[in-house]
Amino acid sequence: MARSGIYKSDVVKARAALVAKNVYPSIDAVRIEMGNTGSKATIHRYLKEIEEEDGGSSLPRVAVSEAIQDLINRLSERLSEEADSRVTELQNKQTEQQRLSQEAATALKTELQTTRQQLEQTQRALADEKANYGKTNEALSAKTLTSTQLAHQVSDLQERLAIEERHRQSLEEKHQHAHQALEHFRQASKEQREQEQRKHEQQVQYFQTELKKVNETLTAKQHEAIYAQQEGVRLLGELSRVQSDLHQSQETVRRLTPLKDELGLAQKRVEELGQKLVAQEASNKQIQESNDGLKTKVDSLLERNQELGLDLATAKASSAAQEQVVNNLLLRLSATAPVQTIVKTKQLNLPE
Numbered sequence: 487m488a489r490s491g492i493y494k495s496d497v498v499k500a501r502a503a504l505v506a507k508n509v510y511p512s513i514d515a516v517r518i519e520m521g522n523t524g525s526k527a528t529i530h531r532y533l534k535e536i537e538e539e540d541g542g543s544s545l546p547r548v549a550v551s552e553a554i555q556d557l558i559n560r561l562s563e564r565l566s567e568e569a570d571s572r573v574t575e576l577q578n579k580q581t582e583q584q585r586l587s588q589e590a591a592t593a594l595k596t597e598l599q600t601t602r603q604q605l606e607q608t609q610r611a612l613a614d615e616k617a618n619y620g621k622t623n624e625a626l627s628a629k630t631l632t633s634t635q636l637a638h639q640v641s642d643l644q645e646r647l648a649i650e651e652r653h654r655q656s657l658e659e660k661h662q663h664a665h666q667a668l669e670h671f672r673q674a675s676k677e678q679r680e681q682e683q684r685k686h687e688q689q690v691q692y693f694q695t696e697l698k699k700v701n702e703t704l705t706a707k708q709h710e711a712i713y714a715q716q717e718g719v720r721l722l723g724e725l726s727r728v729q730s731d732l733h734q735s736q737e738t739v740r741r742l743t744p745l746k747d748e749l750g751l752a753q754k755r756v757e758e759l760g761q762k763l764v765a766q767e768a769s770n771k772q773i774q775e776s777n778d779g780l781k782t783k784v785d786s787l788l789e790r791n792q793e794l795g796l797d798l799a800t801a802k803a804s805s806a807a808q809e810q811v812v813n814n815l816l817l818r819l820s821a822t823a824p825v826q827t828i829v830k831t832k833q834l835n836l837p838e
Contacts (some may be wrong), residue, residue: 492524497532584601664819667813675808682801686794693787693794699788704780711773721763726757732756 513529707711732752779821 492520492528492532494532494535496520496524497529498536501536502535504776558673568777664815668819670814671808672812675805680800683798686798686801689794690791694793697787700780702754704777707773707777711777714770714773718763718766719765721759724762725759729756736755755770787804 497516497520500516501511501521504515509515511533513526513533516529516533517524517526
């Protein structure tokens, strides 16, 4: 791929290559030598500048062998320079390594001298330690005997301490069991009181509901009784009118024979009204009996409510008595704990 721009050095190299090939460096030849890169105007300008720098002389015709010989000479000089540079670098490295080796050897000699001095000091210290070891061994024997005696004393004290600890744990377990029993008793008493109170409230609500139903039923029956009484009064008035009509009809029958059939119908009507009156009186009697039963039930419910009130007061009194017993038990437990602590302290301070 052709480049977007060229440099003067590229043109110089291409021109020199063409000259080395004994080819005239024209614009097209230089452009082809550079890989068809660059504009012809730029190549022409650079060629003109190169010719002016060369003094405007015509290009010499150089043989191919001379160009190759010149290239070989330049490569030889370049290789020689690189070889000299490499040798100089290796010599510098060798000199630096020798210097570092000498410094390391000097440091090792100094370290060896220091180590010898430390070894002499260590030997003298070892002799002193051997002398001290005999004294220390004697002191260790005495300390071992004392330590054995102290170990026996510590063992005795640990046994006594273990006994006291078991005793303390036993007392704590008893106290914990008593506390748990007390809490259980409190919880049971509380649950019993709450259960009795809930039961009493449920019974009171039930009786209040029943009382309300009875009152409603009583009111309905009273309305029915009033209606029945009104109906009886109406039927009595109608019966009176019918009887009056009957008397009038009988008078009329005496005078009017054709009205006999109507009289028979009126008699049937009177009989039906009499039967209705009897049925209404029986219904009034039943309503009155039902009202009496409802009043009796209401009285019984009121008495039951009073009994429940007495039971609730008795339960409250029993709960108060149980709480008093619990408080007395707590006071006894709190009074017993300090005494046990004093006893344990005295046991721990016993002389050996």
